[in-house]
Amino acid sequence: AVTGLAIWAWLPAAAAPPIRPATVEAWPASLESASPIAAAEAAAWLPEARLLHASLQIDWPWQAPPAGETEPLATTGWVNYVFAAPWTGPAAPPGGATLSVLVERLSSEVVFQSTIAWETMPALPPFPTETAVTSLQAVMAAEAAAGAEFRHACPIYRHLTRVSLLTPPIEPPRWLVAYEDTRQRDRHGLTVTIDAATGEPLALGGNAPDCEPADAP
Known part of the structure; x- marks a missing residue:
């Protein structure tokens, strides 16, 4: 018998709801601004759905700004939410399912959804309802600390940033x-904890590997 968080590969999870246009005017999207959009999709999927994971991806330009110019926070990328809920499929014992909701940052619209059924309900970490420092403010702090310098050394390789709250929550x-x-897929090039x-x-x-002179902007 399959045990643990095994996927019920032969059983489809509860169908994802139809994708709907964004209902809030917040562009580019952040983890906070897109949260109501994703939560509405989750509620339409299964009433008991709760947030399991959330992350923000920022896609930076592949070249550094000219010397002396201030670089604005990039507006492109994605916001991804994963929700979990109890669910029982046909001819299966009670288990769980997850819904992934992908929001495009420029439009704040849901562009993709997918569901997976699980043999057991995934454990749900307690997420803070809000933080004093937002996800985008955290990125700006990380940029000032070391992030911008790291990216600008060879932006053709270092143009992707991911942001998430550490879970389970710790204080602070x-x-x-x-x-x-x-150039490396198995580990982060730089992490900044805020x-x-x-x-x-x-x-x-x-x-991360060193940058060669030819990699510089």
């Missing part, structure tokens, strides 16, 4: 801002 709540280097109450950088981590 913390944002994890992770910068990727496309205090979600004050916006102060708490820790730097990660490891």
Whole structure:
């Protein structure tokens, strides 16, 4: 018998609701502004759906700004939410299902949804209802701490940033801002942990290959 969080591969999860246009005027989307949009989709999917995970992806330009110019926060990317709910499929014992909702940042519209059925209900971490420092403010703090310098060293490889709240929650709540280097897929190039109450950088981590002169803008 299959145990643990095994996927019921032969059983479809409860069908995802039809994609609907955005109902709020908040562009580009952030984890906070897109949350009501994703939550509405989850409520239409299964009434007991609860947030399991949320992350923001920022796609930066592939070149650094000219020297002396201030670079605005990139507006492109995606916001991804995963919801979980109890669900029982045909001829199956009680289990759970997850719904993934992908929101495009420029339009704040849901562009993709998918569902998966699970043999057991995934554990739901307690998410803070709100933080004093928003996801985009956390990115700006990470940029000032080390992120911008990291990206600008070789932007053709370092143009992707992911943001999420560390779970399970710890005190104080913390944002994890992770910068990727496309030359390595198995680990983050740079991580900046941000205090979600004050916006102060708490820790730097990660490891990435050096940038060659030809990689610089």
